Amino acid sequence: MSALQSAKRVLKYQIIRVGLEAVALSRLGRLMPAAAGRGVVFTLHHVRPETPSRFDPNAILAVTPAFLEQAIGVALTHGLTAVHLHDLPALLADPAETRKFVAFTLDDGYRNNAEFAAPVFRKFGVPYTIFVTSGFTARIRTIWWETAAALAGNGRSFRFDFGAGAEVVTTATVAERFAAFERLARLVQSIDEDEAVRRLDRAAAAHGIDADAIVADLVMAEDELRALAADPLVHFGAHTVTHVNLKRVTAARLEEEIADSTRAVEAMVGRRPRSFSYPYGWSSAVGDREIAATASAGFAVAVTTQPGVLPLGPLERPTGLHRVSLNGYYQKPRYVEALISGIPFRLMA
Ligand SMILES: [Zn+2]
Incomplete structure (x- = not known):
C-alpha cells in the first residue's frame, strides 16, 4: 500500500x-x-x-x-x-x-x-x-507540514493518535515515511485543523521535536x-x-x-497589504x-x-x-x- x-x-x-x-x-x-x-x-x-x-x-x-x-x-x-x-x-x-x-x-x-x-x-x-x-511571524502557530515531516522523518517509528487511540506508526523505510506524512496530512485536512495542529505539536514534543523552533528557524520575525x-x-x-x-x-x-x-x-511593516x-x-x-x-x-x-x-x-x-x-x-x-x-x-x- x-x-x-x-x-x-x-x-x-x-x-x-x-x-x-x-x-x-x-x-x-x-x-x-x-x-x-x-x-x-x-x-x-x-x-x-x-x-x-x-x-x-x-x-x-x-x-x-x-x-x-x-x-x-x-x-x-x-x-x-x-x-x-x-x-x-x-x-x-x-x-x-x-x-x-x-x-x-x-x-x-x-x-x-x-x-x-x-x-x-x-x-x-x-x-x-x-x-x-x-501567526507564523508572531510565533503563535506552528507549520503543520513541517512538524509532520519532522515527525515522520525522526526515527524508525512514532506514536500518534489518529482518532482511535495512540498507535505506533512505523517509519523505517523512506516509503513508510512518505506514507506516514501523507496520513498526517490527510488528518489535518479531515478533522478540525486547529485540533490537528495541536495533536501534531504534542506528538512532536513527545518525540523531542520542538515545532515552535521549526517556525522560528524558517519564518521571518517582525x-x-x-x-x-x-x-x-x-x-x-x-x-x-x-x-x-x-x-x-x-x-x-x-x-x-x-x-x-x-x-x-x-502594523509590522507600516504598509497596508x-x-x-x-x-x-x-x-x-x-x-x-x-x-x-x-x-x-x-x-x-x-x-x-x-x-x-x-x-x-x-x-x-x-x-x-x-x-x-x-x-x-x-x-x-x-x-x-x-x-x-x-x-x-x-x-x-
Ligand atoms: Zn501558504
Whole structure:
C-alpha cells in the first residue's frame, strides 16, 4: 500500500514532467499564442540552495536561487513586463495597455526569501510580493507540514493518535515515511485543523521535536520583515493568521483571519497589504464565499494556487486569480517556457 502510494506520487510528477517536456519540444506556444493570455503570476515558497535528502515531502515547495534567476530570465526574454501583483487589475483593465505581464509572489514569509530571493529580484529590478502568515511571524502557530515531516522523518517509528487511540506508526523505510506524512496530512485536512495542529505539536514534543523552533528557524520575525520592507521592490501581502483552510472555517473565523492578518502585517511593516493569498489555494480551500470575503475586505486582488495564466480581457474575478507554481520538481528553464505558453493549462482543462 505505502509502496504503491509512493510509486503513484513519483509517477504523477513524471507524467507532468513529460507533459512539460512535450510542450517545450513541440513549440506549440508559437502556434497557439492566445493560450499564453496576458502573462502569468508565479507562486514560490522557499528559495534556498538544494539540500539533498531522500525524505523531503515538502521538496515541491523549494527552488534554488539559480532557478529563480533562470525563471526571471525566461519571463523577461519572452517579453513579459515584471509588475507588482496588486497593479495587475488596473493594468489589465486599461484598453491602451497592450503589454504582457509577470508578477512574482512568495507565500508564507520564509526567511530564505530575504536571504536568497531578494538579491535575485534586486539584480533584475523585479518587484515581488511576500504573503505573510502573521501567526507564523508572531510565533503563535506552528507549520503543520513541517512538524509532520519532522515527525515522520525522526526515527524508525512514532506514536500518534489518529482518532482511535495512540498507535505506533512505523517509519523505517523512506516509503513508510512518505506514507506516514501523507496520513498526517490527510488528518489535518479531515478533522478540525486547529485540533490537528495541536495533536501534531504534542506528538512532536513527545518525540523531542520542538515545532515552535521549526517556525522560528524558517519564518521571518517582525524585525526581519521590517528590515526587508526597506527594499523598494518588495510588497507584503496577507496570508491569514493561522494558515487554516478557509473553506473549512465559520464565516466569522474567515472574516477574522482576513482582517486580523491584514492589520498585523500593516502594523509590522507600516504598509497596508494590497493583496491576499489563500492558504493552500486549491479548490477545496478557496470557493465563492472566500473570493467574496477578500473582495469585501477591500482587496483589489487575491490569489489561489489553481493553475492558469492571466486572461486576455479584464479580470472578471480579481480576488480569485490563478497562479503558476514554480516548484522544486520542475526546475528547468524550458519548463518555465512551457508554463508561460499557457498550453499545459489548455491541455488540463
Ligand atoms: Zn501558504
